[in-house]
Amino acid sequence: MTVDTKVQYARMGARLIDHVKNGTTDWAADTMEVPSTNYTDPDQWQREMDQIFKSQPILVGISQEIPEAGDFKTLNMLGVPLLITRQKDGSAKVLMNVCTHRGMQLTAEPSGNQRMFSCPYHGWTFKADGSLRAVADAPKFGEVCEGARNLVQFPSHEEGGLIFAVLTPDSDVDIRAYLGGMMDDVAAKGMDQWTYVGNRVIHGPNWKVAYDGYLEGYHFKAAHPETIEPRTYSNVMEYDAHGPHLLVGFAAKTMMTLGEVEQNELWQHETRGYDFIRLFFPNVSIFVAPEITQVAQMIPGPGPMENTTILHFLHPKPPENDEDHAARIEMADWLRDVVQEEDYNVGLKLQEGLATGLMKSVLLGRNERGNQYFHRWVQWYADGDESAPKPEL
Numbered sequence: 001m002t003v004d005t006k007v008q009y010a011r012m013g014a015r016l017i018d019h020v021k022n023g024t025t026d027w028a029a030d031t032m033e034v035p036s037t038n039y040t041d042p043d044q045w046q047r048e049m050d051q052i053f054k055s056q057p058i059l060v061g062i063s064q065e066i067p068e069a070g071d072f073k074t075l076n077m078l079g080v081p082l083l084i085t086r087q088k089d090g091s092a093k094v095l096m097n098v099c100t101h102r103g104m105q106l107t108a109e110p111s112g113n114q115r116m117f118s119c120p121y122h123g124w125t126f127k128a129d130g131s132l133r134a135v136a137d138a139p140k141f142g143e144v145c146e147g148a149r150n151l152v153q154f155p156s157h158e159e160g161g162l163i164f165a166v167l168t169p170d171s172d173v174d175i176r177a178y179l180g181g182m183m184d185d186v187a188a189k190g191m192d193q194w195t196y197v198g199n200r201v202i203h204g205p206n207w208k209v210a211y212d213g214y215l216e217g218y219h220f221k222a223a224h225p226e227t228i229e230p231r232t233y234s235n236v237m238e239y240d241a242h243g244p245h246l247l248v249g250f251a252a253k254t255m256m257t258l259g260e261v262e263q264n265e266l267w268q269h270e271t272r273g274y275d276f277i278r279l280f281f282p283n284v285s286i287f288v289a290p291e292i293t294q295v296a297q298m299i300p301g302p303g304p305m306e307n308t309t310i311l312h313f314l315h316p317k318p319p320e321n322d323e324d325h326a327a328r329i330e331m332a333d334w335l336r337d338v339v340q341e342e343d344y345n346v347g348l349k350l351q352e353g354l355a356t357g358l359m360k361s362v363l364l365g366r367n368e369r370g371n372q373y374f375h376r377w378v379q380w381y382a383d384g385d386e387s388a389p390k391p392e393l
């Protein structure tokens, strides 16, 4: 962890203590209206898919889903079938799971370990690095230039246990620069060495309705009275940003026990007094808890009214015994239930209200500062004008 990060944590920790003491929270300058159609309009949604999800780096997988050479996983991101493979040299490749002969889906398996992929249609074979290994019955087929029919490959970057890619093969976006200081922070956690507990898949509303829910603790008291609120203060947040990415601090009910801790030691108290949610714009929310870490990977679509979210669960250490393992599974199921029943089901209802078209806008409070920042960034990208000033927190 860098000195800057320690200073950042200590500053946010101290601010959270003050907020609890004074009954305050971090504040934006004003409230902000967001047109309801931003959540429901198909044209707006398409702009977001084109200008954000298909043009900017997005999380496509977790390193520990494919730890060994030859491991692979497949998933469909916004209609693009992906095949993510672990190479002999330890690196990951993000490929399109589409055979370059006539376009058949190369493998239907969700995951596995293979050195080679054989197309089920005519039997062309590909290596795990995406290169075409052999054309079936080649003498009868005709010439195929070497290298001309390899699988489509997407630019990718793996760090901190996370695999990011840009779903535009010839994109020149600098992925590391985009991830910026948020990746410095996350990488220091060392999640690339953690144990993958498993994942749970849930379905919910428009991706921004869902994302809004990760950005504030204003709803804890009313929506999570028996799950989150007993542990964490409702409506006490502190925000910081790295570019469009957000670090959101929440005060745990044990926060005041930190009153004696020296300010310069406060950085050590994440999960022991305060908690962070780390958000990589536009589709990731990471919640580190002592029991388990949840990485939510949001996949919008197929239209503006729905998203699929993969909740990945990780732990710093392998389980010590069966009991330990069972406790982690239970925790993963519990968190899945909270997000599904208390967040996404609320989101689906909320969206019905917006879809009536009879409520002109939603109103984001001064306390919903992270939401305001997020919506400004969505609009900045959707507008597609790079010369426009970037949003500031």
Ligand code: FES
Binding pocket: 099, 100, 101, 102, 103, 104, 119, 120, 121, 122, 123, 124
């Ligand atoms: S489509 Fe794959 S071998 Fe023909």
Ligand SMILES: [Fe+2]
Binding pocket: 213, 219, 223, 224, 342, 343
């Ligand atoms: Fe929630």
